[in-house]
Amino acid sequence: MRLRKNVKSLTVAEKQAFINAVLALKKKPSVLHPQDNTRSRYDDYPEVHMNAMMAQQGPPNDPNFTPGWAHYGPAFFPWHRVLILEFENDLAAIDNTVTLPYWDWTDPVSSPLTPDFLGSNGNPNQNRKVTDGPFTFDGPNHWTLNVTDNQGDPNYLQRDFAEAQNQAIALPSAAQVVSVSGTTPYEKPPYKDGDGSYRARMEYELHNLVHRWVGGTMLNMTSPNDPVFFMHHCNIDRLWWVWEKLHAGDSPFLPLNGATLGHNLDDEMIFSMGGIAPFAQNYKPSEVTDNLALNYTYQAATVPTVNAPMSMVTILYGIINDAPGAWMDAQGHIHHGGGGPGDPVWSKLSPGVQESLAGRAIIELAALVPNRALREQVVKAAAPLLGKSVAAQTQSS
Numbered sequence: 001m002r003l004r005k006n007v008k009s010l011t012v013a014e015k016q017a018f019i020n021a022v023l024a025l026k027k028k029p030s031v032l033h034p035q036d037n038t039r040s041r042y043d044d045y046p047e048v049h050m051n052a053m054m055a056q057q058g059p060p061n062d063p064n065f066t067p068g069w070a071h072y073g074p075a076f077f078p079w080h081r082v083l084i085l086e087f088e089n090d091l092a093a094i095d096n097t098v099t100l101p102y103w104d105w106t107d108p109v110s111s112p113l114t115p116d117f118l119g120s121n122g123n124p125n126q127n128r129k130v131t132d133g134p135f136t137f138d139g140p141n142h143w144t145l146n147v148t149d150n151q152g153d154p155n156y157l158q159r160d161f162a163e164a165q166n167q168a169i170a171l172p173s174a175a176q177v178v179s180v181s182g183t184t185p186y187e188k189p190p191y192k193d194g195d196g197s198y199r200a201r202m203e204y205e206l207h208n209l210v211h212r213w214v215g216g217t218m219l220n221m222t223s224p225n226d227p228v229f230f231m232h233h234c235n236i237d238r239l240w241w242v243w244e245k246l247h248a249g250d251s252p253f254l255p256l257n258g259a260t261l262g263h264n265l266d267d268e269m270i271f272s273m274g275g276i277a278p279f280a281q282n283y284k285p286s287e288v289t290d291n292l293a294l295n296y297t298y299q300a301a302t303v304p305t306v307n308a309p310m311s312m313v314t315i316l317y318g319i320i321n322d323a324p325g326a327w328m329d330a331q332g333h334i335h336h337g338g339g340g341p342g343d344p345v346w347s348k349l350s351p352g353v354q355e356s357l358a359g360r361a362i363i364e365l366a367a368l369v370p371n372r373a374l375r376e377q378v379v380k381a382a383a384p385l386l387g388k389s390v391a392a393q394t395q396s397s
Contacts, residue, residue: 001292001295001296001297002088002092002099002295002296002297003099003296003297003298003299004099004100004101004102004234004238004296004297004298004299005099005101005102005299006101006102006104006107006110006299006300007101007102007103007104007110007111007112007117007231008104008107008109008110009101009299010101014097014098015116015117017095017097017098018091018098018101019117019134020094020095021091021094021095021098022042022091022135022227023134023141024094024095025040025041025042025090025091025094026040026041026042026043026143027040028040028041028042028090028094029041030043030044031044031276031278032044032047032048032272032275032276032278034276038146039146039147040146041090043146043147044278045083045087045224046145046147046222046223046224046225047147047222048083048271048272048278049070049083049221049222049223049224050147050149050221050222051069051272051273052068052069052070052071052079052270052271053068053070053071053221054068054221055068055069055270055273056068056071056072060072060192060193060194061193061194065192065193066192066260067192067193067260067263069262069269069270069271070083071203072192072193072194072203073191073192073259073260073263074186074187074191074199074253074254074255074259074263074264074285075262075263075267075269075285076199076202076203076207077199077202077236077237077240077253078253078269078283078285078288078289079262079269079271080233080236080237081237081240081288081291081294082269082271082279082283082288083224083233083271084100084230084233084234084237085288085294085296086278086279087100087230088100088296099296100230100231100234101231101234102231102234102235102237102238102298102299103228103231103232103234103235104235105171105172105177105206105210105232105235106171106172106173106174106177112228112231113159113161113214113228114133115132115133116133117133118133118134118135118226118227118228118231119131119132119133119134119135119136119157119159120132120133120159121159121160121161122157122158122159122160122161122215122216127154127158128158128159128160128215128216129154129156129157129158130156130157130158130159130216135157135226135227136156136157137155137156137157138156143156143157144156145157145217145222145225147222147225148220148222148225149220149221149222153220157216157217157225157226158215158216158217159214159215159216159217159218159226160214160215160216161213161214161215162213168209168210168212168213168215169213170213171209171210171213172205172206172209172210175365176205176206177206177239179201180198180201180202180205180206180239181239181242181243181246182246183196183197183198183201184198184247184250185197185198185250185251185254186198186199186250186251186252186253186254187199187200187253187254187255187259188200189255189258191254191255191258191259191260191263192259192260192263198243202236202239202240206236206239207232207236210232211223211232214226214228214232218232237291238298238300240252241291241298242302244289252289252290253265253285253286253289263285264285265284265285265286266284266285266286267284267285268282268283268284269282269283269284269285322346322347362378362381365378366378
């Protein structure tokens with residue numbers, strides 16, 4: 001059985017094997033366009049994902065909105081499970097030691113977006129072009145985007161992390177993951193858009209946030225052009241497995257019927273509309289709800305443990321340090337005598353910093369509230385305490 005590891009657990013050799021397999025897949029012939037030598041098997045994945053999004057009819061929240069093949073409907077989890085499984089199968093056909101690692105967004109050490117792995121942020125002086133790592137356009141591997149959303153779009157990888165786009169200044173926190181993982185049921189009527197179900201919360205609050213945080217190519221319909229797409233969705237797939245274990249009494253997928261075609265339990269999921277199919281077999285949600293039956297498992301089947309939002313710890317740290325004869329470390333432990341380790345006390349922080357910390361603490365606590373409407377009310381009330389970019393991010397998630 002394949003074991004999908006946390007990125008931070010990969011050895012140097014495992015990272016290089018993964019990179020080599022991805023680069024080799026970029027040179028294998030396309031299945032969708034076997035006669036076109038400008039397309040590769042890797043390019044089939046951004047094309048399938050783009051077609052899935054283009055199948056959507058109308059904007060979400062519109063009464064007549066119809067989900068595409070993969071998003072804003074019940075098939076979000078199983079459809080992407082199949083997509084990344086087929087990608088992993090293609091990599092394994094090149095090197096059978098390679099499995100797909102997952103990116104735990106709540107842990108900075110887990111990030112694959114480093115110069116020694118997938119490359120880091122885009123260069124602000126070069127239209128956010130990625131200029132380090134193995135997937136650079138100008139590097140020896142000449143990573144080229146052959147399938148783009150629109151004619152004339154850049155044919156090189158772009159990233160625009162966090163503050164640069166002012167839409168998503170932070171990756172999902174442990175508190176957010178815990179909150180979403182506590183949500184039931186899997187799906188609710190009318191089985192589309194943001195309905196307060198586990199699927200909807202995962203898709204809107206965590207999945208979309210990470211795409212926005214990475215920015216650049218990850219904002220496009222053809223986001224699988226960035227290899228980090230697969231590690232992002234691998235973590236989403238892992239968290240679905242975790243959710244199934246946490247809520248063993250709940251159905252791992254809903255509905256049986258009543259959703260858009262391709263989104264019901266025994267519907268064949270849609271990966272093409274005529275022409276050559278991207279995969280050798282068809283899949284139904286009912287056939288892929290159990291990842292163990294698909295011959296893979298994950299290194300960790302847990303969600304983060306949240307004891308207290310770190311903003312609250314920071315506030316308490318400063319306040320306790322104001323008290324004579326006592327100080328508090330960053331883990332929340334109070335010590336007596338001898339004075340603190342030299343960190344600034346609360347009374348010496350500027351009013352603006354105090355307000356920002358208080359606002360962040362409120363936002364982190366709000367993430368633990370299952371009721372979406374209530375969360376949004378709390379976030380709105382706390383927004384004046386935060387900078388504009390922070391407020392915009394928290395309200396959009």
